[in-house]
Amino acid sequence: MRFIFKTDYDQDIRIFKHSGYWYSYSILLLVLAMAPFVLGNYLQSQLVFVFIYATVGISLLILVGFTGQASLGHAAFLAIGAYTSAYCQQHGVPFVVYFPLAGILTGMVGVLVGFPALRLQGIYLVIATISFGAIVEEILARWESVTHGNEGMKLRTLELFGQAVPRDSPGFYFLCLAVLILVILATLNLLRSPTGRAFVAIRDSETAAKSMGIDVAAYKVRSFGISATITGLAGCLYAHKLSFISPEMFTLLLSIEFIIVIIIGGIFSLHGAVLGAIFIVMIDPFLTTLKDDLPGMIGNLVHVFGADVPTASKVQDQAASIASAPGLKGAIYGLIIVGFILFEPTGLYGRWLKIKLYFQTFPMYKAATFKRQKTYVKSERNR
Amino acid sequence: MLDFIQQLVSGVALGCIYGLIALGFVLIYKTTEVVNFAQGELLMLGGFFAFTFIALLGLNYWIGFALAVVCMAAFGAASERFVLRPVLGSPQFSIVMATVGLGFFLRSVAGMIWGTDDLKIDTPFSTGVLRIGDLVLAHDKLSVIVATAILCIALYLFFTKTQLGTAMRATSENMLAAYYMGIPVKTVVSLTWAISAAVAACAGVLLAPITFIHSNVGLVLALKAFPAAVLGGFGSIPGAVVGGIIIGVIENMAGFYLAQGWKDVAPHIVLLTMLLLKPEGLFGHIGRKKV
Amino acid sequence: MSFLVAENISLQFGGLKAVDQVNFAVERGEIFTIIGPNGAGKTSIFNLISRFYNPTSGRLFFDGEEFTSAPPHRIAKMGIARTFQNIELFDNTTVLSNLLVGRHCHATTNLVQELLFLPAVRRAEFEHRFRVEQVIELLDLEPYRDKLISGLPYGVRKVIELARALCSEPKLMLLDEPSSGLNVEETDDMSFWIRDIRDELGITVLMVEHDMNLVSRVSDRVLALNYGRELATGTPSEVQSHPEVVAAYLGT
Structure with a gap:
């Protein structure tokens, strides 16, 4: 385990705690910089989705993970960002203007949602955000003069300083990467300053936060605003990546998908948002491969274990029909969520930390180090 | 006027379905403080089971109904045992997401087993109508209302008159204390899930003649049942049913008298207004944390 | 005017009078303790000062300034910090x-x-x-x-x-049962720290405490409450020998 001598306060404040961070993150950045020139079109485009999902994941981490305010309405924030961009683009506003505008407008809506949310907690907030999402979805479908209703809206190619940046070009890839990195840096800055600590304080004990001079209401609204702003920015990129948006793309299911991102990644650290985004985006190509190859593999396996050829091919057909069943993806999503909450509540990043600790403390590692504390149901009815 | 009464009755019938789903939410919330987002999927599964027994196996309607309810009760208890119990005690949001995951899973699997078409069950109530003067009321809607009333009375008697019901209420007041008093808390929690799954199954079967059964029916209805449960004050059983009926009537009236689009939004607007003005709901109560 | 003044404060929950017409004044640099049996309204007074509850009637002053209707997060800025009975x-x-x-x-x-x-x-x-x-x-x-x-x-x-x-560098510290759940040694440490806080940092201390040993060791003045009403105020020994206080603790 690395031991760090602490000699000044700066060491505690720094984002990169020691030189190891510099090495590993420079290498990561280098790999990401080379990726679009090495990878095929499909994988590059998947990576762009990873960046966008990770950006939304970080916005959710700020709200859910750090401030402790649940939300199942982030698809609506994404939609507001996306539609703002589409509308502005159609009216000849340049990207440098409507990109921040998408963020600001969504942030303002977020603040508006934040005010009623002040009085709500836990489950009530979840339900209220679901309702908010449903209302936004309906508005998008009905406000035809602006949103073109269910026909949806097409976006032209993004233009940055007179240069076209097509949605599958390396340029767009780097734009999304830059946005993600800036959002991460800003969030890290926030977390090491009074506002970030106030968020965490509100999550852990509102009573104590109040008595320490934190204006709980103002900070909750702030958290909603920041989270919505980031999601709005991501919405702008999302709209450009898809080049076509319509109301039925921003349903509750998308909000749930975003929550899955942070649950899978780990709800207590920014790494979680990125890891979760990789997992969620990459599960699609993985399933496709599985769908193509697995039935054959099962058939062969059955054959190896002594079944005759007709039985083996029958099994193979059976497997193929299950694999191509329309609802398979949903079932796998469901299993993943339940599985993670049951067996890996700290997410992928938590697992990584455990593996790291195992090697750092190698012969001394106790299996019980991370044993989950069993607690009785804690009442949240009293507040 | 006649239109109004007609709309009112079908609103109440729809509301009863919402109320029954909300009842399931409330039962589970009261004992474990978990909101079961898979409640709608339990309703859907109940409908599919009934379809299997009645339409596919050709059983008598009532036998099929009873079998579906019993199967769903067992299913509810099983999902509590294998999905919910291991995560009890972790943050509420994680538990909620676990039920969301369960819902996802059930929806997809049901779609894979029973296909994605709309299914129909022939019931004794499917066709008949009741005429009072010029008023024509369909039997299927009336059956829902009557059945909801019967279920509510049965549940009320169960919770107030039987020892088990009292044990369940005690558990919902204070789980730890109930445990110390020798109440088998785990069994009680399983039983709660069984009951709310059974209630959902009843709703599913009753709903079958009105809207067809398909794998997404649960999600659509559950989204409307949340406002119902909140309106009645999460945690109050009569509140859930009353809230459901109010939401159902509002939705139907909005669909009939207002422009297109209001029908689906109206319950959510009612919910948000309610949360702003009176977050504890019509019958609810929110305690205060002691410091 | 004294440093912290509570003027006729009352707090009512429905029909229950948790705090009933209580008056007290804490002087600058003093260690002032509120004692009383369970449910006497001690913590309620703290919650009134932290502005978690609104008093039904009465007024509160700190350093010559009224704060009866200040929002809770203003209290820390004014220079009042607190601890909690059940650790928050x-x-x-x-x-x-x-x-x-x-x-x-x-x-x-x-x-x-x-x-x-x-x-x-x-x-x-x-x-x-x-x-x-x-x-x-x-x-x-x-x-x-x-x-x-x-x-x-x-x-x-x-x-x-x-x-x-x-x-938070407070001017006034509210300690809600600082010794509850501590063993003898820890309680000793706590009593030294409370004195240090006052003597070295010059912070006025208002505390709620059950441990009479600790109370008489550190406090300058004591206020005894029962059923939300004031029984006696004075030095620890005066209050401890006050007949009504004895009656309240031992029963009549």
Whole structure:
């Protein structure tokens, strides 16, 4: 385990705690910089989705993970960002203007949602955000003069300083990467300053936060605003990546998908948002491969274990029909969520930390180090 | 006027379905403080089971109904045992997401087993109508209302008159204390899930003649049942049913008298207004944390 | 006028009078203790001063200024910090960041500065950390600086709560049962610290306490309550021998 001598306060404040961070993150950045020139079109485009999902994941981490305010309405924030961009683009506003505008407008809506949310907690907030999402979805479908209703809206190619940046070009890839990195840096800055600590304080004990001079209401609204702003920015990129948006793309299911991102990644650290985004985006190509190859593999396996050829091919057909069943993806999503909450509540990043600790403390590692504390149901009815 | 009464009755019938789903939410919330987002999927599964027994196996309607309810009760208890119990005690949001995951899973699997078409069950109530003067009321809607009333009375008697019901209420007041008093808390929690799954199954079967059964029916209805449960004050059983009926009537009236689009939004607007003005709901109560 | 004045404050929950027409005045530099049997309304008075509850009637003054209707988060800025009976720490963070939250009322930076982490924020952070380290030093919390709260024993958490309150550099400290759940040694330490807080840091202390031994060791004056009403005020020995107080504790 690395031991760090602490000699000044700066060491505690720094984002990169020691030189190891510099090495590993420079290498990561280098790999990401080379990726679009090495990878095929499909994988590059998947990576762009990873960046966008990770950006939304970080916005959710700020709200859910750090401030402790649940939300199942982030698809609506994404939609507001996306539609703002589409509308502005159609009216000849340049990207440098409507990109921040998408963020600001969504942030303002977020603040508006934040005010009623002040009085709500836990489950009530979840339900209220679901309702908010449903209302936004309906508005998008009905406000035809602006949103073109269910026909949806097409976006032209993004233009940055007179240069076209097509949605599958390396340029767009780097734009999304830059946005993600800036959002991460800003969030890290926030977390090491009074506002970030106030968020965490509100999550852990509102009573104590109040008595320490934190204006709980103002900070909750702030958290909603920041989270919505980031999601709005991501919405702008999302709209450009898809080049076509319509109301039925921003349903509750998308909000749930975003929550899955942070649950899978780990709800207590920014790494979680990125890891979760990789997992969620990459599960699609993985399933496709599985769908193509697995039935054959099962058939062969059955054959190896002594079944005759007709039985083996029958099994193979059976497997193929299950694999191509329309609802398979949903079932796998469901299993993943339940599985993670049951067996890996700290997410992928938590697992990584455990593996790291195992090697750092190698012969001394106790299996019980991370044993989950069993607690009785804690009442949240009293507040 | 006649239109109004007609709309009112079908609103109440729809509301009863919402109320029954909300009842399931409330039962589970009261004992474990978990909101079961898979409640709608339990309703859907109940409908599919009934379809299997009645339409596919050709059983008598009532036998099929009873079998579906019993199967769903067992299913509810099983999902509590294998999905919910291991995560009890972790943050509420994680538990909620676990039920969301369960819902996802059930929806997809049901779609894979029973296909994605709309299914129909022939019931004794499917066709008949009741005429009072010029008023024509369909039997299927009336059956829902009557059945909801019967279920509510049965549940009320169960919770107030039987020892088990009292044990369940005690558990919902204070789980730890109930445990110390020798109440088998785990069994009680399983039983709660069984009951709310059974209630959902009843709703599913009753709903079958009105809207067809398909794998997404649960999600659509559950989204409307949340406002119902909140309106009645999460945690109050009569509140859930009353809230459901109010939401159902509002939705139907909005669909009939207002422009297109209001029908689906109206319950959510009612919910948000309610949360702003009176977050504890019509019958609810929110305690205060002691410091 | 005295430092902290409660003028005829009452608090009513429905039909229950938790606090009934209580008057007291805490002088600057004093250790003032409120005692009374369970349910006497001691913590309710604290919650009134922290503005968690609104008094049904009466007025509150601090340093000559009325704060009867100030919002709760203003209280820390005015210079009143408190601890809680059942420990309200931020469980999933480190001791250091808990203490830094105590510095929140001295935060000077705004959101934009913080998002960019401008030099002003860094300077303010240095200042906060300097103060926090002083408190850590005072209360011997060095071994726990980077530990998570959730893994610490009860006695240590109690001290951390005291430390967090101290970090806000208060003028008045409200201690709600500082010795509850502590063993004899820890209680001893606590009594020394309470004296130190007053003698070295010049902070006025108002506390609620059950341990009469601790009360008579540290407090200058004592207020005894029963059923929300004032029974007696005076030095510890005066109050302890007051017939009504004896009756309230021993029953009649």
